[in-house]
Amino acid sequence: MSIRLGGIIAGLAITLVLVLWSLAPGVYNFAFGPAPEKQPSYAFYEHGEGPANGFSFDGAFGKWDYAQLQRGYQVYKEVCSACHSLKFVAFRNLQDLGYTEAEVDAEAASWTVPGIDPATGETTTRPGEPTDYFPMPFSNAIAAAAANNNAIPPDLSLITKARHDGSNYVYSLLTGYGEADPAKAAKVGFETPDGLYFNKHFPNVNIAMAPPLAVDGQVTFADGTASTIPQMATDVAAFLTWTAEPSLVERKQTGWFVIGFLLFATVLAFLSYKQIWAGLKPKKG
Amino acid sequence: MSFAWAKQYQPQSAFTKWLDEKLPFPRLVYNAVGAGYPVPRNLNYMWNFGVLAGFCLMLQIVTGVVLAMHYAANQAVAFGTVEHIMRNVNYGWMLRYAHANGASFFFIVIYLHIFRGFFYSSYKAPREMIWLLGVVIFLLMMATAFMGYVLPWGQMSFWGAQVITGLFTAIPLVGEPLQVWLLGGFAPDNAALNRFFSLHFLLPFVIAGVVILHIWALHIPGSSNPTGVEVKQESDTVPFHPYYTAKDGFGLGVFMILFTAMVFFLPNALGHPDNYIEANPLSTPALIVPEWYFYPFYAILRAFTGDLTIPFTGIVLIPAKLLGVIAMFGSILVWFILPWLDKSPVRSGHYRPLFRKFFWFGLIPTMAALFYLGGAHAEEPYIMLSQIFTAYYFMHFLVILPIISQIEVPKPLPFSITEAVLGKDKAAEAPRAGTVDGTDAGTATDGSLQPAE
Amino acid sequence: MAINTADTSALSTDEGVRRRDWIHIAALSTAGVGGASLLFPLISQMAPSEDVLAASSTDVDVGAIQPGQSIKTTFRKQPLFVKRLTPEEIAAAKKDDAADMRDPATLASRTKEGHEDILITMGVCTHLGCVPLGAAEGENKGEFGGYFCPCHGSHYDVAGRIRKGPAPLNLKVPEYSFSSDTVVRVG
The missing domain is CATH 1.20.5 (Single alpha-helices involved in coiled-coils or other helix-helix interfaces)
Known part of the structure; x- marks a missing residue:
């Protein structure tokens, strides 16, 4: 009590x-x-829906489009890599994109990575090898901030997993630059500060990154695909999805196999269970 | 202990006879989860979750031990070793996703197990000890899960460690030194990461130990059942094996289908994107939330926004921060006294009209709301709502349950489990091979009752 | 029919396998297969991971090595001995080509054509994996003037062939090629 x-x-x-x-x-x-009080920027943010036709790897049966991944890699190499690292990806991983071993060797050698002079022990640079990881564009965070208006360009290895709805986010961010509606901006007292850029798909709509994909044809694709801005954005978003989750397609395929087996086993378990209990059940009526 | 009609283990071969004399392990298994354990025949699917919880614990221990072979608890490399597991280790992605989602599924199973206990009053005498040990297991699970979430050393890991150890600073006088002691520093760093890894590895084995006590305590009175009427005779029970092993096997299959669907198709759906950003002590994520399974308690923590003051004097008796921490821990500790708060002689919610209304229209919506609110931004109207539902949560356990157990008129109980399953006439035919003295004889019969499954 | 008591006699195996038991056998065997296949990822995760397996190679500059000198470097996290033989050593090694050896090999088979003064071997004793002495100046080179493993007393000759002691095989020669006259790519 x-x-x-x-x-x-x-x-x-x-x-x-x-x-x-x-x-x-x-x-x-x-x-x-x-x-x-709400930030005036809230009035301008729009959730990015991603490319109109989606991605080849979307859905439970999604697969990589290797030509697209290779184009996306080209966009990363020629545009993004000037500021953004890809530190968890090694050149050898490029073989997953459909490159041959020789092509990977050549691709690795086209990058310059930090090395040590074997004679003097001084730091130097050398051509990359397949086992090397993508090099860092800046030697440290302070250098990265200093070169980029105090905003450190994030590593892109995991970017599509580190943002909500990441693949679509990357596409939308790259295609979301523009101008704020002036009438609306005047009404809520919104302006984009100097040194920042308006992007309706960035959470606070003012981003420190200048539009990286500025003009159609910025990258000349090796496979001859027309490099419009949406095309380049889609391709690099696909490539960055692969860098974040190389096992994505293998994972889904394994999943179907496992679930198929489990369904079979569970049906058997159910029949076995029902048969064992059959003698105990009261008859209806 | 067991019922008088429980079957006895009979070693078949010379070897098992020899073993039975030296180390009667097969006999132990036989009596614990074999044919020697009589179980009420009317258990519904809600009774599957105990075995499933045991499976989840084993799953977490096996995948966890394997992940520990590749992980390094050092703030400089921890995030990288997790990525190493995901990218380089053979099937590392599968093992890590199974471990991360396994934690979530463990909590799903445990919550269903606990709420089955609430509805069927499984906590009542003579099963108080099972319930108390269960609450201990739940607390240990929470500690283990929290420390496990710190190990990938992402942004949520880091700030989770910061915020949760920060709870202790609410304690007057010793609070701040206590947080520094817990972290081994002024902010989460190597010292904290290493001790969390060590304890995250240790605690699951402690949990396994308490689980054994939990099962041991269960075998004293035997399982509860959906009617809440105690076992009276042999026809009320079936042997655990093969009846419930078969049913649990089927339940395990369904569980595995749902679990693998998450692991292989939505492995990050229950996680937070920010934890794929390496820990950065200089930048806090926009929305700090724990893992989803802590949401109700996080909502209770955040509900207390005002200091307890003496009106018009400005004297603070208890600051809001401490109120929140007390309430959050209190919301679980209250479960420890639950067996003594609800004194209704009737166990099952099926026969308690008032209790059932408060369960389905009070407790369940409240928990659903707290689950939602714990993950929401700390702004209106979410704060007001979480305050209202937090108030109901405490009212439900501390005020409503004691009062309704006093005033409620329960529905008539069936005389026995057999009668509940088969109806009165057939139950009369049932040979009563063995009986026990019923202490809670039903007042009348309810022949229309069907088995709950 | 007495359907009430827990009558499990129908499930006892005394009568042997009956037709309606097939479903239990099928369910149990499927569960067994499922459980066993869980072992596959658990076991294979202990095998070398992809980054370890990734073909790695080491470049070694052999130009600066004087006759009679050796250098130690690493290949796949293991020591690698690179030795330039003196003309006398080459002659001694060739003379022993026909000698009675546990693991017969000629000097020519252990060096590259045109570079038979450059001997490249793993610095891992084939007995139990210690690093033999003899690569550095002043170390015990053993009774045959090559390498000597101090752990259990294996003696290798100048061509790294096992001549005395418990080691079963000659020091392993890794795959390598000369990318120029003075640079060797191992691996």
């Missing part, structure tokens, strides 16, 4: 404290206090 009495007293006390000291002031403020 005393536990219950104590419980009732404690429960009423907690509720009283919560209602009188937390809820009541909150309700009062909500009803009579000033409306909470």
